[in-house]
Amino acid sequence: MTTLMVADDHPLFRDAIGAVIAAGLPGTRLLEADSLARAMQEVERHEEVLDLLLLDLNLPDAEGLDGLSRLRDAYPALPVAILSAEQDRRTVLAAIEMGAVGYIPKSTPRGDLLAALRQLLGGQLYLPPQVMRRPPPAHPAPAVTAAPPDSRLARLTGKQLEVFELLSRGASNKGIARELDVAETTVKTHVSAILRKLGVASRVQAILLAGELDLARYRADRRSD
Amino acid sequence: MTTLMVADDHPLFRDAIGAVIAAGLPGTRLLEADSLARAMQEVERHEEVLDLLLLDLNLPDAEGLDGLSRLRDAYPALPVAILSAEQDRRTVLAAIEMGAVGYIPKSTPRGDLLAALRQLLGGQLYLPPQVMRRPPPAHPAPAVTAAPPDSRLARLTGKQLEVFELLSRGASNKGIARELDVAETTVKTHVSAILRKLGVASRVQAILLAGELDLARYRADRRSD
DNA sequence: GACGCCCTCCTCCCTTGGGAGGAGGGCCCT
DNA sequence: AGGGCCCTCCTCCCAAGGGAGGAGGGCGTC
Numbered sequence A, B: 001m002t003t004l005m006v007a008d009d010h011p012l013f014r015d016a017i018g019a020v021i022a023a024g025l026p027g028t029r030l031l032e033a034d035s036l037a038r039a040m041q042e043v044e045r046h047e048e049v050l051d052l053l054l055l056d057l058n059l060p061d062a063e064g065l066d067g068l069s070r071l072r073d074a075y076p077a078l079p080v081a082i083l084s085a086e087q088d089r090r091t092v093l094a095a096i097e098m099g100a101v102g103y104i105p106k107s108t109p110r111g112d113l114l115a116a117l118r119q120l121l122g123g124q125l126y127l128p129p130q131v132m133r134r135p136p137p138a139h140p141a142p143a144v145t146a147a148p149p150d151s152r153l154a155r156l157t158g159k160q161l162e163v164f165e166l167l168s169r170g171a172s173n174k175g176i177a178r179e180l181d182v183a184e185t186t187v188k189t190h191v192s193a194i195l196r197k198l199g200v201a202s203r204v205q206a207i208l209l210a211g212e213l214d215l216a217r218y219r220a221d222r223r224s225d
Numbered sequence C: 001g002a003c004g005c006c007c008t009c010c011t012c013c014c015t016t017g018g019g020a021g022g023a024g025g026g027c028c029c030t
Numbered sequence D: 001a002g003g004g005c006c007c008t009c010c011t012c013c014c015a016a017g018g019g020a021g022g023a024g025g026g027c028g029t030c
Helices: A011-024 A036-049 A066-074 A089-097 A110-121 A129-133 A147-154 A158-168 A173-180 A184-198 A203-213 A215-223 B011-024 B036-049 B066-074 B089-097 B110-121 B129-133 B147-154 B158-168 B173-180 B184-198 B203-213 B215-223
Strands: A002-007 A028-033 A052-056 A080-084 A102-105 B002-007 B028-033 B052-056 B080-084 B102-105
Touching (some): A002 A036, A002 A110, A028 A036, A036 A066, A036 B173, A052 A110, A066 A080, A080 A089, A158 A173, A158 A184, A173 A184, A173 B036, A184 A203, B002 B011, B052 B066, B066 B080, B158 B184
Parallel strands (some): A052 A080
């Protein structure tokens, strides 16, 4: 089952989102929060099953992108999309650079909203059409499309990638140690570093992430450089 | 990296297999064993990275399918393919029913052998063409193509499937307990049963298996029954 | 009604996983 | 020569995972 959460302080708006989802994404559970604090409480309780958090930028206890920042710090692996009335180009790009997986203007038509949600739940980035169409005038779009997916992998060192490969195939720390002929404590050090760099909390999460990231292809690419 | 093992008591034959693999599956590591006992020793050491074991049916310490039986008992999750001079139809079917993922006659031409190995490493079943072409005369092919992949899932009870779904999405036992509103000990009971029925040793292995088994589709199918 | 299966939950016990913190050696670059 | 990064390994500590074994209640079948 798909679970998503909307954090917005306007009950009517939450209801509207709920209606759109009920109509267009049947079987989806919607959690609601009217403040960042309450949102984080809910995330704490449902983190494992939460697929996407829609975050308003005008919550009473979070000014602008500050709320996103705090969420990213607390739950680096949780997909967060911004849902906002503002459409300022720099705000959108800043949100993406802070790790948001999407930015949905509140003015988005019903049909487009559904498409955006489906796209986000499918693991794709979503940006408002205006931003997508018109590449930035000054800078050449600082890592909006390319960097997010594999930037995390790029931060891994060579040995860490080796460990990650074995880890993602289900090997235990002990098994990895045997395979690479190092001490198990060394493997644990590598694993800790990998989890930290990937922003996940357990090897299980790392394995799921490896599936999404197409680790095998990345390693092949890197080797052929 | 792909790792496979050949267990055969003829050194020359092992060499021949090695040559075929070196030529057709570059980057593949080949482990060798000249007896079932030695094979099991090697499996013990490399289980996490071993992708396929090619088992001869005429090993000095294993008569016919007995070796397969012992391997299946000890390592239910290890893919084992039979490599044999015999081509008796009943032997082939018996091997598949015992959980072998394939049966390769030693008379298989070089090119076909490579194709068979690729197919097996890709997770597909491989049977000698004679058997594949001509369906059994008496019985209607007792579960050769359909049963092996999902028979394990079919053994799970309803609650176990629910737990498996959450587990496969990375949820911890505690998270599953919250989500299903039962005690964590109950979840542990379910998880133990799931691991046993799937023939895997850890939740991590179960998650990887879920990816191969297309769990989501299975659940949908079962619900729509 | 007795049996079996499922779901629930418990205790006891051990292994594995992961974090914190420290430490030494190799290698590269300035 | 010094600094920085990587790899290696250690100890101490705690949380999570998993097995063994037992137990009670619900529900359907024979």
